[in-house]
Amino acid sequence: MKDFLRQNGILLVIIALLLTILIGVGTAFMGGNADPLSNVVNTVTSPIRNGIAAAADWAEGVYNYVFRYGQIQEELDSLRAQVAELEDQVREGQEAAKQNERLRELLDLQAKREDFVFESARVTGRSTDNWASTLTISKGTSAGVEAGDCVVTSTGVLVGVVSKVGLNWSTVSTIINTDIEIGGIVTRTYSAGVLEGDFALMGQGRLKLSYLPHSAQLVSGDEVLTSGKGDVYPSGLVVGQVEGIFTDPSGMTRYAVVVPDADLSSLVEVFVIKDFDIQE
Incomplete structure (x- = not known):
């Protein structure tokens, strides 16, 4: 070759x-x-x-993946941080909007009842058993809240009464709880009685207007307010509507079953009446 x-x-x-x-x-x-x-x-x-x-x-x-992996990871981490920051800003904006709404509701409520001193509070807990109907709220003695203060919604509907107070929390017995006793009156007939919780009715989300006179001619849908009798609780707070009227087993008195106007299961914000002028 x-x-x-x-x-x-x-x-x-x-x-x-x-x-x-x-x-x-x-x-x-x-x-x-x-x-x-x-x-x-x-x-x-x-x-x-x-x-x-x-x-x-x-x-x-392969070269780009191997040698640019760190750069890509840094970019992803940066994007995640930006997303987290934006989410925080959204939450802050939502909380500011809620705070503005609470202040507006407080001002509206104060304008309706200038004789009341209100303190706004958030509902932070609810009773989880069948023996009581209570709420836990975010204000206590540090905000001037005391046992016996009435608690209402943003529209002035009665929720219950403060039964226990801590430094920055309180327990509220709702109006269907068995330890509640408040003077009540039917606006249409001026029939007066005592609003009280009843264990059998509590499970149905109802309460009683007891000790009504036999002459009371109530009908379903009659509005019930607090009477202010005894000057312990303010008068004129909306409680609910009459669902039916019955005779006590003793036959001595009559009572009405009342459906509360407050939706006790979905409350988020409430207002404590820390002080009020007694209406003569």
Whole structure:
């Protein structure tokens, strides 16, 4: 083979040069169409070139993943931090809106009852047993709240009475709790009685207006307010509506079953009446 190359090397070079020239001239004269030899060469080598290009793309992707992973992770961490910051801003905005709404409700309530001194509070807990109906609120002695203070909704509807007080919390016995006794009056007939919780009715979300006179002509839907009798609790607080009237088992008195106007199961914000003027 070496002898062959020594003897014919110059000839082979000349042949290669001639082939190159012929391919170039043929391409020029064929107006851009590939000559047969170029076509064969490109057809054979095209899959190889494509494979090399695909391998190069894959290698570039692997390189970017390996060497840019830290940068990508930093960008993701930065985006997560921005999202968390935006979520905090949204929560702060929502809380500010709620605070403004509470202040507006307090001002509206104060305008309706200028004889009351109110303290707003959030409901932070509810009784979870069947033996009592109580709420826990976010204000206590540090805000001037005392046991015996009435608690109402933003529209002035009676929720209950503060029964226990801590430094920054209080327990409220709702109006259907069995330890409640408040003077009540029916606005249509001026029939007076005592609003009190009843264990059997508590499970139904009701209370009683007891000790009504036999002459009381009540009908379903009559409005019941606090009477203020005894000057312990303020008068004129909306309690609820009469659902029905019944005779006591003793036969001596009558009582009405009252449906509270306050939705005790969904309260979020309440107002404590810390002081009030006695209505003569």
